[in-house]
Amino acid sequence: MDVKMMIQPTPNPYAKKIICNLDVKTTGKITLSTPEECAHIPLAKALFEIRGVTQVHFFENAITLTQDGSVSWDVILESARKLIKALLPEHNPDFQSPEEKRREQLSPELSKIENILDRTIRPALQGDGGDLEILKLEGHYLTIRYEGACGTCPSSVTGTLAAIQSILREEFDPHIEIIPLQETVEQ
Template identity: 35%
Template sequence: MPKIADIEDTPNPNAVKFTLHEPLTWGITHSYENAEQAKDDALSCALFDIKHVSNVFYVDKWLTVTQDGEADWPALVRLVAVPIRAAPAAEAQSAAAVFAARTSIAALSEEDQTRLDAINTMLDEQIRPHLKNDGGDLHVVGLDGNQLSVHYQGACGTCPSSISGTLRGIENLMKSIEPDIQVVAV
């Protein structure tokens, strides 16, 4: 059972990041925007059963809980800590399972897959570490011509700066490898 190492505020005033001593997963992201999406995930279901929880995002040794803005954070943190502490730590997963979970866009041409690989490498090196530090992440959901579609997760999903400043920053960075690319949040 994971022990909580730290609890941090995020740039999103409605989200708090929990850093754990043991991992919940090995590289596999779990992101849920409501209880229905989380129905097959015991930890997330337990968190959504708590009044005011509106989003759950976790990967490896950290978990972000977002609330609807109506709860008192100190009281809510005490409530959400219970299912987090009760969750099982990650079991050893095969490299194949982790790789399969990271493969997200099917049916790309070989050329587009090469483009996507370069985009993901840049995101992994220059964007995702900062988003993860703030309790969030982003997932590439599409590459269609010159349009890259991304979906924010965790604290970034409802953070006002994600849709404006962060999105523009990502697009400007992507333009360094593809000058005509447009990045949209979905």
């Protein structure tokens, strides 16, 4: 099968979204931050071998690559296109991610938060090549981690964080405080 791709910028200068004509993840999403995490996913493992790539995010028919700034996007995207063209036709998009397994075991409170975020916040984040992961809820404190393009994006700790907190205060708990774990990119 002929693989077609379209590259989209994201709000994060260190991340690019590659939209494909084939699925990379049929259900759910996955963010991989080390080559060791993707030993069971040959496409992700190969993308991590591109110099400068620090994170690979799969969602539906999109791959978001995050880089450390040490290599030009032209070089990274040329290598990525070749790998995707070669490996995507044999890639299995039906693999289950740890996130999907985790969601099956959530408390009612965390399940409600996930559903609110799925409906309100995640579509915009995923449209920009990112997402977020709920890490824990302790009292009124919700710890999250941004994924994909959102992981190192400056706006994730300002406008996006304020939007998440506002929606969750309105729909879940008026006293909730969001604590983001933020990745950094060395410049």
